[in-house]
Amino acid sequence: MQGSMSKDVMTTLVVSAALIWALPLMVSTYTLTILIIYGMLGLSLGLIWGFGGIICFGQAAYFGLGAYTYAIAAINFGESTIPMLLAVIVPAIFAALLGLMMFYGRLTDVYLGVITLVVMLILFKFINSTAGPQYVIGNARLGGYNGIPGFQTLNVPGDPSAYIWGDAYFYVCAVMLALVFILVSALLRSSFGRIAVGIRENETRMSLMGYDIRARKTILFSIGAAIAGLAGALFANWSEIVTPSLFSLRQSAEIIIWCIVGGFSNRVGPIFGAAGLAYIKILLGQQSMVDNTLIMGIILVVFVLFLPKGLVPAVAELWNISFGRRKRGASRSGRRVRNRGKANG
């Protein structure tokens, strides 16, 4: 349980640097940027579902809130630094309020999923119906189904005319994902993270140990929303327009599929699942012979049937079997045990 955080940070930095150097040699930085953003979004759901056991069918709500908050604030402030901060804070506060209602109301399992889904659909409906001129926040018109275009994109802090775009924007997004990954790793290694894993495993036992699971779930849910909000803000900068489709059911379903395919209960799985499936979708979008939704559906069915834990845990298990990593103490029974890192991802 006591792992070396510094080793984790070093590994993350080395792998990130290698990928940041190698990937642009194969794929355009424009495409890589959106894959990174989706990876961050996948990580946000992986954190709350995989480590906190919170079933959330509406993670797109916080992604959309982050994007809209950024766009609205960027129009009003005329620069990007404060809007980026607000894009993290607003979804976090929204999720905290929703979490207070859900977790202190003792909602569990599928009811959580239904509530989060319904909240996302309400936001989708609401934003879609804001086409009229009366729907204005400061100088920003919400724009209804047309969305909000033409806002200030990312700039060097303190200099609104120094835009960060193209390859530079890719590097910013990559560094941000690495930072978020390191922060999530630190969180999961902390007492709070270990307790969250305990709550995922057995809420009653953790409660009998004296832990208030409602407060901890609310905080974790809020952190997941903050990460999704950051991804939303980065998406808004990438696409230069935000539309109600960010809150759509399709968007939420895709995030869940990314996490299922990549693997929930680890930090890397949702990122690879998101980036991999989004890239496949981009490639499929370049042809018209096969409907890409059909292909995505087939991939999901194959994974659910044959690799229910997801790709990354399956590869890790294969690695363990091949190289025979065993836990001390379990060897007395000669039984192979799972990866020790699972509790911390």
Add this chain to the structure above:
Amino acid sequence: MAEIVLETQGLTMRFGGVVAANNVDFTLHARELRCLIGPNGAGKSTFFKCVTGLQTPTEGQVFMRGEETTQWMSHEIASLGVGIKTQNPNVLDSLSVFENIWLAARRFHTPIEANRKSQEIIERLALSSIARADLGQLAHGERQRVELGLVAVGDPWLVLLDEPAAGMSAEDVERMTEIIHELNKSAAIVIVEHDMQFIRSIAENVTVFHQGSVLMEDHVDLVMADQTVRNVYLGKKA
């Protein structure tokens, strides 16, 4: 007279028309060890759940060290320093023995102190050889022992155990008895139990439940010799 650590006054729990616990008055003093016995459906487990905050009683009051805890949730009661073990092993299956005990210790100690306390409990409960094994892989008796470790690591002043010896081998029961006696040096203990041999080996005073009410409360030998209690256990009219 020792301090009263647990008291219920008129505790009643109804499920629709069924009265599972009926006007139960119960008192437990510091460092006392009391077994709750009775046939199936007597209301022992319902009483246990009401006291531990897993259920809220329909009527009556629960006091712990003089503080009313009737409406409290189980995490609030556990935070007082009350160790609770439920009927079925309630552990974190995919985490190791050490991780389980560390999480229980962390609630009351700093991370470093939690490490030390966990190690200490693991050695005391003879769990060192399986400390890194996942709970899901262990035998029933080992899981029960680990759960007792979760209870003990918080240095409780009141321990509430629901059928700790259920499904255990004679050797495991013997070890469990030792651990409970060790715990009893610093904590009052309530044990809900069926196994009369285990009860005789561990308790002096027992409370007999029947049809949701307290039928008798006395020394274990007197209770076992009582004809009414025998009739209740044999299913005859009390």
